[in-house]
Amino acid sequence: MGAAAQTDEVENEPWGEVTPDAARRLLVAAVEAFAERGYHATTTRDIAGRAGMSPAALYIHYKTKEELLHRISRIGHEKALEILQTASAHEGTAAERLSDAVRSFVRWHASQHTTARVVQYELDALGPEARAEIVALRRRTDEVVRGIINDGVQAGEFDVPDVRGTTVAVLSLCIDVARWFNVAGRQTPDEVGALYADLVLRMVGAKR
Amino acid sequence: MGAAAQTDEVENEPWGEVTPDAARRLLVAAVEAFAERGYHATTTRDIAGRAGMSPAALYIHYKTKEELLHRISRIGHEKALEILQTASAHEGTAAERLSDAVRSFVRWHASQHTTARVVQYELDALGPEARAEIVALRRRTDEVVRGIINDGVQAGEFDVPDVRGTTVAVLSLCIDVARWFNVAGRQTPDEVGALYADLVLRMVGAKR
Numbered sequence: 001m002g003a004a005a006q007t008d009e010v011e012n013e014p015w016g017e018v019t020p021d022a023a024r025r026l027l028v029a030a031v032e033a034f035a036e037r038g039y040h041a042t043t044t045r046d047i048a049g050r051a052g053m054s055p056a057a058l059y060i061h062y063k064t065k066e067e068l069l070h071r072i073s074r075i076g077h078e079k080a081l082e083i084l085q086t087a088s089a090h091e092g093t094a095a096e097r098l099s100d101a102v103r104s105f106v107r108w109h110a111s112q113h114t115t116a117r118v119v120q121y122e123l124d125a126l127g128p129e130a131r132a133e134i135v136a137l138r139r140r141t142d143e144v145v146r147g148i149i150n151d152g153v154q155a156g157e158f159d160v161p162d163v164r165g166t167t168v169a170v171l172s173l174c175i176d177v178a179r180w181f182n183v184a185g186r187q188t189p190d191e192v193g194a195l196y197a198d199l200v201l202r203m204v205g206a207k208r
Numbered sequence: 209m210g211a212a213a214q215t216d217e218v219e220n221e222p223w224g225e226v227t228p229d230a231a232r233r234l235l236v237a238a239v240e241a242f243a244e245r246g247y248h249a250t251t252t253r254d255i256a257g258r259a260g261m262s263p264a265a266l267y268i269h270y271k272t273k274e275e276l277l278h279r280i281s282r283i284g285h286e287k288a289l290e291i292l293q294t295a296s297a298h299e300g301t302a303a304e305r306l307s308d309a310v311r312s313f314v315r316w317h318a319s320q321h322t323t324a325r326v327v328q329y330e331l332d333a334l335g336p337e338a339r340a341e342i343v344a345l346r347r348r349t350d351e352v353v354r355g356i357i358n359d360g361v362q363a364g365e366f367d368v369p370d371v372r373g374t375t376v377a378v379l380s381l382c383i384d385v386a387r388w389f390n391v392a393g394r395q396t397p398d399e400v401g402a403l404y405a406d407l408v409l410r411m412v413g414a415k416r
Contacts, residue, residue: 040248165400179383199377
Protein backbone atom coordinates (compact mmCIF):
# COMPACT_ATOMS: atom_id res chain seq x y z
CA MET A 1 0.00 0.00 0.00
CA GLY A 2 2.73 2.46 0.98
CA ALA A 3 4.76 1.73 -2.14
CA ALA A 4 1.70 1.90 -4.40
CA ALA A 5 0.61 5.21 -2.92
CA GLN A 6 4.09 6.63 -3.43
CA THR A 7 4.12 5.49 -7.07
CA ASP A 8 0.75 7.11 -7.73
CA GLU A 9 1.86 10.36 -6.23
CA VAL A 10 5.01 10.57 -8.33
CA GLU A 11 3.10 9.42 -11.39
CA ASN A 12 0.22 11.86 -11.17
CA GLU A 13 1.91 15.03 -9.98
CA PRO A 14 5.28 15.13 -11.68
CA TRP A 15 5.05 18.83 -12.51
CA GLY A 16 3.12 19.93 -9.42
CA GLU A 17 5.73 22.54 -8.52
CA VAL A 18 5.36 24.38 -11.84
CA THR A 19 3.04 27.38 -11.64
CA PRO A 20 0.93 28.97 -12.98
CA ASP A 21 -1.23 26.30 -14.59
CA ALA A 22 -0.47 27.57 -18.14
CA ALA A 23 3.29 27.17 -17.58
CA ARG A 24 2.71 23.61 -16.34
CA ARG A 25 0.50 22.71 -19.33
CA LEU A 26 3.16 23.98 -21.71
CA LEU A 27 5.82 21.89 -19.98
CA VAL A 28 3.70 18.74 -20.23
CA ALA A 29 3.03 19.49 -23.92
CA ALA A 30 6.77 20.02 -24.54
CA VAL A 31 7.67 16.68 -22.92
CA GLU A 32 5.19 14.89 -25.17
CA ALA A 33 6.32 16.69 -28.32
CA PHE A 34 10.06 16.18 -27.62
CA ALA A 35 9.48 12.49 -26.87
CA GLU A 36 7.48 11.94 -30.06
CA ARG A 37 9.46 13.95 -32.60
CA GLY A 38 12.73 14.85 -30.90
CA TYR A 39 13.80 18.27 -29.64
CA HIS A 40 15.13 19.62 -32.94
CA ALA A 41 12.03 18.67 -34.96
CA THR A 42 9.68 20.36 -32.47
CA THR A 43 8.76 24.04 -32.76
CA THR A 44 7.41 26.33 -30.03
CA ARG A 45 4.30 26.58 -32.26
CA ASP A 46 3.83 22.77 -31.98
CA ILE A 47 4.12 22.99 -28.21
CA ALA A 48 1.71 25.89 -27.87
CA GLY A 49 -0.77 24.06 -30.16
CA ARG A 50 -0.63 20.89 -28.05
CA ALA A 51 -1.30 22.95 -24.93
CA GLY A 52 -4.25 24.66 -26.66
CA MET A 53 -2.48 28.03 -26.51
CA SER A 54 -1.13 30.60 -28.95
CA PRO A 55 2.61 31.00 -29.61
CA ALA A 56 2.34 34.47 -28.06
CA ALA A 57 0.94 32.96 -24.86
CA LEU A 58 3.88 30.53 -24.76
CA TYR A 59 6.41 33.40 -24.87
CA ILE A 60 4.93 34.87 -21.70
CA HIS A 61 6.25 31.80 -19.85
CA TYR A 62 9.25 30.64 -21.86
CA LYS A 63 11.50 32.82 -24.01
CA THR A 64 12.89 29.92 -26.09
CA LYS A 65 12.43 26.24 -26.80
CA GLU A 66 15.72 25.62 -25.02
CA GLU A 67 14.33 27.23 -21.87
CA LEU A 68 11.53 24.62 -21.91
CA LEU A 69 14.00 21.75 -22.31
CA HIS A 70 16.23 23.20 -19.59
CA ARG A 71 13.31 23.49 -17.19
CA ILE A 72 12.17 19.91 -17.94
CA SER A 73 15.69 18.59 -17.56
CA ARG A 74 16.33 20.45 -14.31
CA ILE A 75 13.06 19.31 -12.70
CA GLY A 76 13.64 15.72 -13.87
CA HIS A 77 17.18 15.60 -12.56
CA GLU A 78 16.27 17.29 -9.27
CA LYS A 79 13.48 14.75 -8.74
CA ALA A 80 15.82 11.83 -9.47
CA LEU A 81 18.42 13.26 -7.06
CA GLU A 82 15.80 13.86 -4.36
CA ILE A 83 14.56 10.25 -4.65
CA LEU A 84 18.08 8.92 -4.13
CA GLN A 85 18.92 11.34 -1.31
CA THR A 86 15.75 10.37 0.56
CA ALA A 87 16.60 6.67 0.31
CA SER A 88 20.22 7.29 1.25
CA ALA A 89 19.25 9.25 4.38
CA HIS A 90 17.08 6.44 5.78
CA GLU A 91 18.14 4.46 8.83
CA GLY A 92 19.41 0.98 8.05
CA THR A 93 22.26 -1.03 6.62
CA ALA A 94 23.90 -0.06 3.33
CA ALA A 95 22.07 -2.98 1.69
CA GLU A 96 18.71 -1.68 2.90
CA ARG A 97 19.48 1.87 1.76
CA LEU A 98 20.78 0.72 -1.63
CA SER A 99 17.77 -1.52 -2.14
CA ASP A 100 15.43 1.32 -1.25
CA ALA A 101 17.28 3.76 -3.54
CA VAL A 102 17.13 1.38 -6.51
CA ARG A 103 13.44 0.59 -5.97
CA SER A 104 12.38 4.25 -5.91
CA PHE A 105 14.72 5.29 -8.71
CA VAL A 106 13.50 2.47 -11.00
CA ARG A 107 9.86 3.15 -10.12
CA TRP A 108 10.35 6.77 -11.15
CA HIS A 109 12.05 5.86 -14.44
CA ALA A 110 9.33 3.33 -15.27
CA SER A 111 6.32 5.46 -14.38
CA GLN A 112 7.86 8.67 -15.78
CA HIS A 113 9.51 7.02 -18.78
CA THR A 114 8.48 9.71 -21.29
CA THR A 115 10.01 12.50 -19.22
CA ALA A 116 13.05 10.41 -18.37
CA ARG A 117 13.74 9.71 -22.05
CA VAL A 118 13.62 13.40 -22.93
CA VAL A 119 15.82 14.26 -19.97
CA GLN A 120 18.38 11.56 -20.86
CA TYR A 121 18.46 11.73 -24.65
CA GLU A 122 18.27 15.47 -25.34
CA LEU A 123 21.13 16.55 -23.09
CA ASP A 124 23.28 17.54 -26.08
CA ALA A 125 20.64 20.06 -27.18
CA LEU A 126 21.23 22.25 -24.11
CA GLY A 127 23.51 25.27 -24.30
CA PRO A 128 26.81 25.25 -22.33
CA GLU A 129 25.47 26.96 -19.19
CA ALA A 130 22.30 24.87 -18.86
CA ARG A 131 24.31 21.76 -19.64
CA ALA A 132 26.86 22.53 -16.93
CA GLU A 133 24.06 22.87 -14.39
CA ILE A 134 22.57 19.49 -15.36
CA VAL A 135 25.98 17.79 -15.38
CA ALA A 136 26.48 19.07 -11.81
CA LEU A 137 23.14 17.54 -10.77
CA ARG A 138 24.16 14.23 -12.37
CA ARG A 139 27.46 14.31 -10.51
CA ARG A 140 25.58 14.69 -7.21
CA THR A 141 23.27 11.81 -8.18
CA ASP A 142 26.34 9.69 -8.83
CA GLU A 143 27.86 10.71 -5.49
CA VAL A 144 24.79 9.62 -3.51
CA VAL A 145 24.90 6.10 -4.96
CA ARG A 146 28.69 5.91 -4.67
CA GLY A 147 28.34 7.01 -1.03
CA ILE A 148 25.98 4.14 -0.18
CA ILE A 149 28.23 1.62 -1.97
CA ASN A 150 31.29 2.95 -0.15
CA ASP A 151 29.45 2.70 3.18
CA GLY A 152 28.67 -0.95 2.40
CA VAL A 153 32.28 -1.71 1.48
CA GLN A 154 33.60 -0.05 4.63
CA ALA A 155 31.08 -1.90 6.81
CA GLY A 156 32.16 -5.19 5.21
CA GLU A 157 28.64 -5.67 3.81
CA PHE A 158 29.61 -5.34 0.12
CA ASP A 159 32.45 -6.68 -2.02
CA VAL A 160 33.11 -4.18 -4.86
CA PRO A 161 36.48 -4.15 -6.66
CA ASP A 162 35.61 -1.06 -8.78
CA VAL A 163 33.29 1.27 -6.83
CA ARG A 164 33.32 4.04 -9.45
CA GLY A 165 32.57 1.74 -12.40
CA THR A 166 29.96 -0.20 -10.44
CA THR A 167 28.19 3.04 -9.47
CA VAL A 168 27.98 4.05 -13.15
CA ALA A 169 26.62 0.58 -14.01
CA VAL A 170 23.98 0.62 -11.26
CA LEU A 171 22.67 4.04 -12.30
CA SER A 172 22.80 3.08 -15.97
CA LEU A 173 20.81 -0.11 -15.36
CA CYS A 174 18.08 1.87 -13.58
CA ILE A 175 18.00 4.77 -16.07
CA ASP A 176 17.65 2.45 -19.07
CA VAL A 177 14.33 1.22 -17.67
CA ALA A 178 12.92 4.42 -19.20
CA ARG A 179 13.94 3.20 -22.68
CA TRP A 180 12.34 -0.25 -22.60
CA PHE A 181 9.56 0.05 -20.03
CA ASN A 182 6.15 -0.47 -21.57
CA VAL A 183 3.00 0.39 -19.63
CA ALA A 184 1.23 -2.43 -21.50
CA GLY A 185 4.00 -4.91 -20.60
CA ARG A 186 3.91 -7.75 -18.12
CA GLN A 187 5.60 -5.91 -15.23
CA THR A 188 4.50 -2.96 -13.10
CA PRO A 189 6.99 -0.26 -12.05
CA ASP A 190 6.92 -1.78 -8.52
CA GLU A 191 7.78 -5.26 -9.83
CA VAL A 192 10.67 -4.00 -11.93
CA GLY A 193 11.88 -2.02 -8.89
CA ALA A 194 11.84 -5.12 -6.69
CA LEU A 195 13.69 -7.25 -9.27
CA TYR A 196 16.29 -4.54 -9.82
CA ALA A 197 16.90 -4.03 -6.10
CA ASP A 198 17.78 -7.74 -5.89
CA LEU A 199 20.02 -7.60 -9.01
CA VAL A 200 21.89 -4.54 -7.70
CA LEU A 201 22.52 -6.19 -4.30
CA ARG A 202 24.06 -9.05 -6.28
CA MET A 203 26.20 -6.62 -8.31
CA VAL A 204 27.71 -5.21 -5.12
CA GLY A 205 28.23 -8.67 -3.64
CA ALA A 206 25.95 -7.99 -0.66
CA LYS A 207 26.23 -10.63 2.06
CA ARG A 208 22.98 -12.59 2.32
CA MET B 209 46.07 -8.33 -28.52
CA GLY B 210 43.28 -10.55 -29.79
CA ALA B 211 40.61 -8.47 -28.09
CA ALA B 212 42.14 -5.20 -29.27
CA ALA B 213 42.35 -6.42 -32.88
CA GLN B 214 38.70 -7.51 -32.73
CA THR B 215 37.65 -4.10 -31.38
CA ASP B 216 39.49 -2.30 -34.17
CA GLU B 217 37.88 -4.44 -36.82
CA VAL B 218 34.36 -3.81 -35.56
CA GLU B 219 35.14 -0.14 -35.03
CA ASN B 220 36.63 0.59 -38.44
CA GLU B 221 34.46 -1.50 -40.75
CA PRO B 222 30.96 -1.27 -39.31
CA TRP B 223 29.33 -0.75 -42.74
CA GLY B 224 31.74 -2.89 -44.79
CA GLU B 225 28.89 -4.98 -46.18
CA VAL B 226 27.12 -1.97 -47.71
CA THR B 227 27.93 -1.48 -51.40
CA PRO B 228 28.47 0.45 -53.58
CA ASP B 229 30.68 3.02 -51.87
CA ALA B 230 28.14 5.83 -52.42
CA ALA B 231 25.42 3.85 -50.59
CA ARG B 232 27.82 3.29 -47.67
CA ARG B 233 28.83 6.97 -47.49
CA LEU B 234 25.16 7.95 -47.37
CA LEU B 235 24.50 5.50 -44.55
CA VAL B 236 27.40 6.84 -42.49
CA ALA B 237 26.17 10.42 -43.14
CA ALA B 238 22.64 9.44 -42.07
CA VAL B 239 23.88 7.90 -38.80
CA GLU B 240 25.74 11.11 -37.95
CA ALA B 241 22.83 13.36 -38.87
CA PHE B 242 20.22 11.28 -36.98
CA ALA B 243 22.49 11.14 -33.92
CA GLU B 244 23.07 14.90 -33.91
CA ARG B 245 19.62 16.26 -34.74
CA GLY B 246 17.24 13.30 -34.41
CA TYR B 247 15.49 11.44 -37.22
CA HIS B 248 12.54 13.81 -37.63
CA ALA B 249 14.67 16.97 -37.82
CA THR B 250 16.94 15.49 -40.52
CA THR B 251 16.09 15.81 -44.23
CA THR B 252 17.40 13.65 -47.08
CA ARG B 253 18.97 16.90 -48.36
CA ASP B 254 20.98 17.18 -45.10
CA ILE B 255 22.17 13.60 -45.50
CA ALA B 256 23.14 13.99 -49.16
CA GLY B 257 25.00 17.22 -48.29
CA ARG B 258 26.98 15.53 -45.51
CA ALA B 259 27.97 12.77 -47.94
CA GLY B 260 29.03 15.37 -50.53
CA MET B 261 26.29 14.25 -52.91
CA SER B 262 23.16 15.71 -54.48
CA PRO B 263 19.64 14.77 -53.30
CA ALA B 264 19.10 13.14 -56.72
CA ALA B 265 22.14 10.93 -56.18
CA LEU B 266 20.72 9.86 -52.79
CA TYR B 267 17.45 8.71 -54.38
CA ILE B 268 19.36 6.27 -56.60
CA HIS B 269 20.23 4.32 -53.43
CA TYR B 270 17.41 5.08 -50.99
CA LYS B 271 13.82 5.96 -51.88
CA THR B 272 13.01 7.54 -48.52
CA LYS B 273 14.58 8.70 -45.28
CA GLU B 274 12.82 5.81 -43.56
CA GLU B 275 14.59 3.35 -45.85
CA LEU B 276 17.92 4.73 -44.59
CA LEU B 277 16.86 4.36 -40.96
CA HIS B 278 15.53 0.87 -41.61
CA ARG B 279 18.81 -0.18 -43.25
CA ILE B 280 20.87 1.27 -40.37
CA SER B 281 18.64 -0.37 -37.78
CA ARG B 282 18.69 -3.75 -39.52
CA ILE B 283 22.48 -3.82 -39.92
CA GLY B 284 22.96 -2.66 -36.32
CA HIS B 285 20.59 -5.26 -34.90
CA GLU B 286 21.99 -8.04 -37.09
CA LYS B 287 25.52 -7.20 -35.93
CA ALA B 288 24.45 -7.22 -32.27
CA LEU B 289 22.70 -10.57 -32.74
CA GLU B 290 25.71 -12.06 -34.55
CA ILE B 291 28.05 -10.98 -31.73
CA LEU B 292 25.87 -12.73 -29.16
CA GLN B 293 25.34 -15.85 -31.28
CA THR B 294 29.09 -16.22 -31.80
CA ALA B 295 29.76 -16.00 -28.07
CA SER B 296 26.89 -18.36 -27.28
CA ALA B 297 28.17 -21.01 -29.72
CA HIS B 298 31.64 -21.17 -28.12
CA GLU B 299 32.75 -24.21 -26.16
CA GLY B 300 32.77 -23.72 -22.41
CA THR B 301 30.64 -23.34 -19.32
CA ALA B 302 27.58 -21.10 -19.28
CA ALA B 303 29.60 -18.61 -17.19
CA GLU B 304 32.36 -18.48 -19.82
CA ARG B 305 29.86 -18.06 -22.65
CA LEU B 306 27.88 -15.37 -20.81
CA SER B 307 31.06 -13.53 -19.90
CA ASP B 308 32.22 -13.66 -23.52
CA ALA B 309 28.81 -12.52 -24.82
CA VAL B 310 28.70 -9.54 -22.44
CA ARG B 311 32.27 -8.49 -23.23
CA SER B 312 31.73 -8.44 -27.01
CA PHE B 313 28.26 -6.90 -26.79
CA VAL B 314 29.49 -4.09 -24.51
CA ARG B 315 32.57 -3.50 -26.65
CA TRP B 316 30.33 -3.06 -29.68
CA HIS B 317 27.96 -0.65 -27.89
CA ALA B 318 30.90 1.40 -26.58
CA SER B 319 32.88 1.60 -29.82
CA GLN B 320 29.76 1.99 -32.02
CA HIS B 321 27.88 4.21 -29.59
CA THR B 322 26.67 6.68 -32.23
CA THR B 323 25.10 3.94 -34.36
CA ALA B 324 23.76 2.14 -31.30
CA ARG B 325 22.01 5.28 -30.07
CA VAL B 326 20.28 5.82 -33.41
CA VAL B 327 19.30 2.16 -33.58
CA GLN B 328 17.90 2.20 -30.02
CA TYR B 329 16.25 5.61 -29.80
CA GLU B 330 14.64 5.99 -33.25
CA LEU B 331 12.75 2.69 -33.29
CA ASP B 332 9.39 4.50 -33.07
CA ALA B 333 10.11 6.31 -36.34
CA LEU B 334 10.00 3.07 -38.36
CA GLY B 335 6.82 2.07 -40.20
CA PRO B 336 4.90 -1.03 -39.05
CA GLU B 337 6.59 -3.52 -41.40
CA ALA B 338 10.17 -2.37 -40.78
CA ARG B 339 9.44 -2.18 -37.08
CA ALA B 340 8.10 -5.74 -37.00
CA GLU B 341 11.31 -6.96 -38.64
CA ILE B 342 13.48 -5.18 -36.07
CA VAL B 343 11.34 -6.37 -33.16
CA ALA B 344 11.83 -9.95 -34.43
CA LEU B 345 15.63 -9.44 -34.44
CA ARG B 346 15.46 -8.10 -30.89
CA ARG B 347 13.44 -11.10 -29.81
CA ARG B 348 16.15 -13.41 -31.18
CA THR B 349 18.82 -11.36 -29.38
CA ASP B 350 16.87 -11.79 -26.18
CA GLU B 351 16.54 -15.54 -26.79
CA VAL B 352 20.29 -16.02 -27.18
CA VAL B 353 21.01 -14.45 -23.80
CA ARG B 354 18.08 -16.19 -22.13
CA GLY B 355 19.36 -19.48 -23.59
CA ILE B 356 22.80 -19.07 -21.98
CA ILE B 357 21.23 -18.11 -18.64
CA ASN B 358 18.88 -21.11 -18.80
CA ASP B 359 21.85 -23.41 -19.57
CA GLY B 360 23.62 -22.06 -16.50
CA VAL B 361 20.58 -22.57 -14.29
CA GLN B 362 20.08 -26.13 -15.54
CA ALA B 363 23.76 -26.95 -15.04
CA GLY B 364 23.53 -25.64 -11.47
CA GLU B 365 26.07 -22.91 -12.31
CA PHE B 366 23.67 -19.97 -11.90
CA ASP B 367 21.01 -19.01 -9.37
CA VAL B 368 18.34 -16.91 -11.15
CA PRO B 369 14.82 -16.60 -9.68
CA ASP B 370 13.46 -14.58 -12.67
CA VAL B 371 15.23 -15.64 -15.90
CA ARG B 372 13.08 -13.51 -18.19
CA GLY B 373 13.42 -10.32 -16.13
CA THR B 374 17.14 -10.90 -15.57
CA THR B 375 17.71 -11.36 -19.32
CA VAL B 376 16.03 -8.01 -20.01
CA ALA B 377 18.17 -6.39 -17.30
CA VAL B 378 21.45 -7.85 -18.62
CA LEU B 379 20.77 -6.67 -22.18
CA SER B 380 19.57 -3.29 -20.93
CA LEU B 381 22.73 -2.78 -18.87
CA CYS B 382 24.91 -3.51 -21.91
CA ILE B 383 22.83 -1.44 -24.39
CA ASP B 384 22.85 1.64 -22.14
CA VAL B 385 26.64 1.78 -22.46
CA ALA B 386 25.93 3.48 -25.83
CA ARG B 387 24.20 6.34 -23.99
CA TRP B 388 26.90 7.20 -21.48
CA PHE B 389 30.11 5.93 -23.08
CA ASN B 390 32.54 8.75 -23.84
CA VAL B 391 35.58 8.15 -26.03
CA ALA B 392 37.41 10.81 -24.00
CA GLY B 393 36.47 9.12 -20.70
CA ARG B 394 38.66 7.13 -18.35
CA GLN B 395 37.67 3.65 -19.61
CA THR B 396 38.27 1.88 -22.94
CA PRO B 397 35.54 -0.32 -24.50
CA ASP B 398 37.59 -3.37 -23.43
CA GLU B 399 37.76 -2.21 -19.81
CA VAL B 400 34.02 -1.55 -19.63
CA GLY B 401 33.43 -4.98 -21.23
CA ALA B 402 35.59 -6.71 -18.58
CA LEU B 403 33.87 -4.90 -15.67
CA TYR B 404 30.42 -5.67 -17.09
CA ALA B 405 31.19 -9.36 -17.62
CA ASP B 406 32.02 -9.57 -13.91
CA LEU B 407 28.88 -7.63 -12.89
CA VAL B 408 26.63 -9.83 -15.03
CA LEU B 409 28.11 -13.03 -13.56
CA ARG B 410 27.20 -11.59 -10.16
CA MET B 411 23.66 -10.79 -11.37
CA VAL B 412 23.10 -14.44 -12.33
CA GLY B 413 24.65 -15.70 -9.08
CA ALA B 414 27.44 -17.57 -10.88
CA LYS B 415 29.35 -19.90 -8.57
CA ARG B 416 32.92 -18.64 -8.12
